[in-house]
Amino acid sequence: MEQKRNCLSLCKCEVTLGLGRWFSSGITLPIYFKAYSRTVMSVQGRRGNARLPPEVNRVLYVRNLPFKISSEELYDIFGKYGAIRQIRLGVNNDTRGTAFVVYEDIYDAKNAVDHLSGFNVCGRYLIVLYYQANKMQQRKGAVDINKQKKELQDLKDKYGVE
Numbered sequence: 540m541e542q543k544r545n546c547l548s549l550c551k552c553e554v555t556l557g558l559g560r561w562f563s564s565g566i567t568l569p570i571y572f573k574a575y576s577r578t579v580m581s582v583q584g585r586r587g588n589a590r591l592p593p594e595v596n597r598v599l600y601v602r603n604l605p606f607k608i609s610s611e612e613l614y615d616i617f618g619k620y621g622a623i624r625q626i627r628l629g630v631n632n633d634t635r636g637t638a639f640v641v642y643e644d645i646y647d648a649k650n651a652v653d654h655l656s657g658f659n660v661c662g663r664y665l666i667v668l669y670y671q672a673n674k675m676q677q678r679k680g681a682v683d684i685n686k687q688k689k690e691l692q693d694l695k696d697k698y699g700v701e
Contacts, residue, residue, distance in 0.1 A: 597624075597648045598670035599640040604628075605661040606635050613638055620654065621647020639670060 604613075610626045617623060622643040629637040642648040648669070656667045695701065 591645065591649060594669050594671060595645060595649050596669055597642045597645050599642070599648055599652060600668045600670045601638045601640060601655075602636065602666040602668070603663050604636045604638060604665065605663055608660070610638075613640065616658075616660065617651055617655070620651040 599617075601613075608628070610628045613626050613628065614623060617626070617640050620642075623640060624643050625639075625641040627639040629635050640648075640651070642651065652667050652669065655665055658665045658667075
């Protein structure tokens with residue numbers, strides 16, 4: 540029991556120092572971090588024999604981020620759930636509001652998805668997904684097919700072909 544109390548008080552300190560300005564007023568921080576401390580302990584106890592679904596991996600795809608968020612602020616938010624290897628923040632017009640977060644451990648990534656999906660940051664609710672390369676390529680391919688269909692229709696209209 541003593542160990543849980545220490546972890547809980549440490550988490551409350553980190554909230555007031557690192558993340559205060561990004562959270563909306565609708566979330567009470569101590570309640571959020573009580574859930575965090577319990578989850579960390581329960582996941583660490585199950586690591587040896589837990590079986591994860593096949594889509595779970597260490598790379599997370601985050602959408603609906605505030606456009607002005609920095610990688611340091613993302614590190615503060617996602618770093619609470621484990622060691623982060625890399626954060627890639629979208630900076631182009633097409634990729635703004637998205638990021639990739641790579642964890643060292645797959646269980647830390649699962650914990651982050653479980654707790655940060657739907658989390659309110661600056662009035663925006665995060666969408667945190669496991670990165671799946673085949674789905675990302677299909678999505679990109681779908682855009683290309685639609686573009687090709689539009690170009691074909693434009694050419695048909697231009698030359699009067701049906």
